[in-house]
Amino acid sequence: MRVRDRIARALIRLYPAEFRDEYAGEMEQLVRDRSRDGGSWRWTDLVVDIARTAPREHLVVLMNDLRYAVRLMTRSPLFSAAVILTVALAIGANTAIFTVVNAVILRPLPFDHPRQLVQVNEKNDTLKLPVFSASLLNYLSWKEQTRTLDLAAFGFAAYSLSGDGEPEQFTGSPIAPALLHVLGLSPLYGRGFAAADERPGAAKVAMISGGLWKRRFGGDPSLVGRSVTLNGESYTIVGLAPPALAVLTGGDIWTPMTIDPGRENRLNHVITVVGRLRPGVSVAQAQKEMDAIAVRVGEQYPEVRDWGINLFTFYRAFVNPQLETALLMLLCAVVCVLLIACANIANLLLVRSAARQKEIAVRTALGASRSRLLRQLLVESVTLSAIGGMAGTICALWSVPLINRTLPPNLLPIPEITIDRTVLLFAAAATIVTGVLFGLAPSWRAARVDLHTALKQAGRSAASGPRGRVRNLLAAAELGLATVLLIGAALLIQTLFRLQRTELGFAPKGVLTFQLAPPTTKYALDTKAPQFYRTLIDALQAIPGVHGAAVSSGIPFGNGSYTSTPMTPIGPSALPPDTGVSIDWRIVSPGYFHTMGVPLLRGRDFTDADNSRDAPVVIISAAMAERFWGKTDPVGRSLRQVADRLPFTVIGVVADVKNTALNRQAPALYMSMARRVWPLMDVVVRTDRDAAAILPGVRSAVRQLDPQLPLASVRTMEEWLSNSAAQPRLNAQLLGIFAAVALLIAAIGIYGVLAYSVTQRTREIGLRMALGAPRARVLRLVIGEGMSVGMCGIAAGLVAAAALGRTLSSLLFGVRVHDLPTYAGVAVVLAVVALAACALPARRAALVDPIVALREE
Amino acid sequence: MRNLPVPALHILLAVSDRERHGYAIMQDVAARTDGKVRLGPGTLYGSIKRLLEDGLIEEHDGRDPDGDVRRRYYKITRQGRKVAMEETARLSALLRHARAVGLVPKTV
Numbered sequence: 001m002r003v004r005d006r007i008a009r010a011l012i013r014l015y016p017a018e019f020r021d022e023y024a025g026e027m028e029q030l031v032r033d034r035s036r037d038g039g040s041w042r043w044t045d046l047v048v049d050i051a052r053t054a055p056r057e058h059l060v061v062l063m064n065d066l067r068y069a070v071r072l073m074t075r076s077p078l079f080s081a082a083v084i085l086t087v088a089l090a091i092g093a094n095t096a097i098f099t100v101v102n103a104v105i106l107r108p109l110p111f112d113h114p115r116q117l118v119q120v121n122e123k124n125d126t127l128k129l130p131v132f133s134a135s136l137l138n139y140l141s142w143k144e145q146t147r148t149l150d151l152a153a154f155g156f157a158a159y160s161l162s163g164d165g166e167p168e169q170f171t172g173s174p175i176a177p178a179l180l181h182v183l184g185l186s187p188l189y190g191r192g193f194a195a196a197d198e199r200p201g202a203a204k205v206a207m208i209s210g211g212l213w214k215r216r217f218g219g220d221p222s223l224v225g226r227s228v229t230l231n232g233e234s235y236t237i238v239g240l241a242p243p244a245l246a247v248l249t250g251g252d253i254w255t256p257m258t259i260d261p262g263r264e265n266r267l268n269h270v271i272t273v274v275g276r277l278r279p280g281v282s283v284a285q286a287q288k289e290m291d292a293i294a295v296r297v298g299e300q301y302p303e304v305r306d307w308g309i310n311l312f313t314f315y316r317a318f319v320n321p322q323l324e325t326a327l328l329m330l331l332c333a334v335v336c337v338l339l340i341a342c343a344n345i346a347n348l349l350l351v352r353s354a355a356r357q358k359e360i361a362v363r364t365a366l367g368a369s370r371s372r373l374l375r376q377l378l379v380e381s382v383t384l385s386a387i388g389g390m391a392g393t394i395c396a397l398w399s400v401p402l403i404n405r406t407l408p409p410n411l412l413p414i415p416e417i418t419i420d421r422t423v424l425l426f427a428a429a430a431t432i433v434t435g436v437l438f439g440l441a442p443s444w445r446a447a448r449v450d451l452h453t454a455l456k457q458a459g460r461s462a463a464s465g466p467r468g469r470v471r472n473l474l475a476a477a478e479l480g481l482a483t484v485l486l487i488g489a490a491l492l493i494q495t496l497f498r499l500q501r502t503e504l505g506f507a508p509k510g511v512l513t514f515q516l517a518p519p520t521t522k523y524a525l526d527t528k529a530p531q532f533y534r535t536l537i538d539a540l541q542a543i544p545g546v547h548g549a550a551v552s553s554g555i556p557f558g559n560g561s562y563t564s565t566p567m568t569p570i571g572p573s574a575l576p577p578d579t580g581v582s583i584d585w586r587i588v589s590p591g592y593f594h595t596m597g598v599p600l601l602r603g604r605d606f607t608d609a610d611n612s613r614d615a616p617v618v619i620i621s622a623a624m625a626e627r628f629w630g631k632t633d634p635v636g637r638s639l640r641q642v643a644d645r646l647p648f649t650v651i652g653v654v655a656d657v658k659n660t661a662l663n664r665q666a667p668a669l670y671m672s673m674a675r676r677v678w679p680l681m682d683v684v685v686r687t688d689r690d691a692a693a694i695l696p697g698v699r700s701a702v703r704q705l706d707p708q709l710p711l712a713s714v715r716t717m718e719e720w721l722s723n724s725a726a727q728p729r730l731n732a733q734l735l736g737i738f739a740a741v742a743l744l745i746a747a748i749g750i751y752g753v754l755a756y757s758v759t760q761r762t763r764e765i766g767l768r769m770a771l772g773a774p775r776a777r778v779l780r781l782v783i784g785e786g787m788s789v790g791m792c793g794i795a796a797g798l799v800a801a802a803a804l805g806r807t808l809s810s811l812l813f814g815v816r817v818h819d820l821p822t823y824a825g826v827a828v829v830l831a832v833v834a835l836a837a838c839a840l841p842a843r844r845a846a847l848v849d850p851i852v853a854l855r856e857e
Numbered sequence: 858m859r860n861l862p863v864p865a866l867h868i869l870l871a872v873s874d875r876e877r878h879g880y881a882i883m884q885d886v887a888a889r890t891d892g893k894v895r896l897g898p899g900t901l902y903g904s905i906k907r908l909l910e911d912g913l914i915e916e917h918d919g920r921d922p923d924g925d926v927r928r929r930y931y932k933i934t935r936q937g938r939k940v941a942m943e944e945t946a947r948l949s950a951l952l953r954h955a956r957a958v959g960l961v962p963k964t965v
Contacts, residue, residue, distance in 0.1 A: 027898040033880040049897025
């Protein structure tokens, strides 16, 4: 054959088989004829011609297959509906979870080249503080010395905005003017901050968020350049901040950070420092340089000798490993559900393909090739999965706003989840893969049908043999996957219960909380502000139904400020000499422990007279007392901050309180409000009435003291608590739902396998009974067959769960990864479910009438 | 019925007076249009397939007069004739309208 003919033949291969069968010979002949007549074939013409016409022929074939698939679907609507519904559920759940994973983990953070961005934390190995905020003075030193990073920083502040209507309180940040530049952001409107804005005494300027601009100022375009009153002072608004800035700092108001080095303490850790790697610098190189800088700074200022620098990539700073694990676990779980669904549908299709053997045999006899049959059958299954997938995706997309609304705030590091192209691609890919996955085994088997036997037997194939093995394997796999999911869910549910039953150390019921931030210009933190709170507490206590009111710089589980500081005992102690221990500390008013229901174990509570600057007094937690002084009475003993000489005298001991997280308890220390307060304080009010009922009285008490002062974060203590358990609850709920769905599908799967096998073996069973087999034996036979499949699946699942368990460990609390009772319990539950699924078909087998069964065929 | 594609109309014209095989159709079309319309094999047999499906042409096997090569010959059907005439009527109406507004080149 000549080269030209060979090329022509190869090109003609591009047409679908149906078309080639009919016309390939003619087309080759045409090419030969034309060249024989000396017609100058331009190969490009031929290629263009084929490229233009071949896709169309493929489309025609595909449409035929599709039409056939749709006709088949409508012929067995119940079956189709079951498959579509299963796929819709599985794909919907997958898409929904993937949307969250995509938004949190996969999508780049909304900054310019986010991979170059790092968070620069301080660390202290001797105090076991791996990640800590930075101090302003250290930040200045780093900035001066680094050659690998462009640094900027931000703090945290509360701003009360007054004038133009009701005073309102907002959170926000003082930021270094370079911050926007380092992040690669520019203001939505107006300007950002300039270096000049940073100097002490510069004109006061601010940026606000687009949301605040729209809500409070009605989107007034002339706002930029106007002045507003923040914390009682006049600020000029110079610009609208880009939304991504709030992703990093949170809040709605930003002001330039002014640093007065003369008034700062190098150990005052109050800011977050971020940096951009200079071109060509790796994180490791920057870390190395910063390590050297930390050593130099420590030599120059011995008080920070123990403090090092710990660089975090922005991804790690935003997505904590626990959240990452939780999300990936949920994704794996939901993929498991999808796989179970695939296995189940594959089983259903295997049953059907057995019933369709004759049809397929006839089509093969009429000349349909195996590959064409395979394609036709795959088109059928992909069509089913495409309809289900589309329905599921639509539901998932629909549910995204719902997810945004129901997810507790601060659970995710991003303001909201959005859908993008990646999500849609994922949904499409998952749908197609699903269709191929559940269609492949049945199609493969069906296309390999043995013509001779199939036509002769007309669909009476035995359940045993290779097909029966595949079906058993699929059912066992379903049960195995369900076992893994169920164990995971059981562990997470136990975690949730343990967390909810954990000893809080205080009585949350009936406590209303809110935050106040009286402007420091009007209320000095060490004089006017404590007086203000004193008067407020008295006014609150006078409200009918109020049984206690107090103030704290940070209530347990709240969002107020709390900090930890290394402290060391003075005099004899249970600790080795000169050991610093990181202590959570906060400021509280007299009556705080009473109001929160924290028992005072020894000594006395604070009074208004505990305001001494030179001889301050503190109350410590039981855990801290134990740590510092063992069993001896700590009252009257003293301690100091590692960085400072000033002694604090212990006047009382209170019970331990879970202050920051349900699964964490740290030694705690309380200072007296009368001495000094913080700019933002939490107020707690205990009542035996409904929180909503006393709120108007509370508001008016605050208004009477200062009409300019807004209440922020008004919430009950129980709401704060529920917020803190949000992620474990979500983990447990979602995995619980997935496991339940998996169990249901797997049960249906094993039922399907057995029911079909019984139907197929009716004759055999009838024969056995005719030969004298008692019903009980038939019952045992069928149940034994089903349970052996079930037990294999469950055993495999237990092994898999034990192997995968480690990955869950960071999400568990109060329960071990390989908790034996959980494993045993799940195995029993699954065995019972499998037994129940076997019972129906077994009963039917036992009720077979041998005479009818034998006559039937 | 939807409009007839141009290659299909050419094929109908080629097989309207006598039956022809694929290559002959191609030659006929090329000759009639001074080589301006060259039907490639894909276009040719794709069109033939649809014309057959729509019952506008019919097929029978035959032998090449000058050789032993088996060939498929095509001939227009009654229905095909009707559709071709409808199509040409439509086209001449179109031509009339075009002439009326002066959108036809002088040479036509």
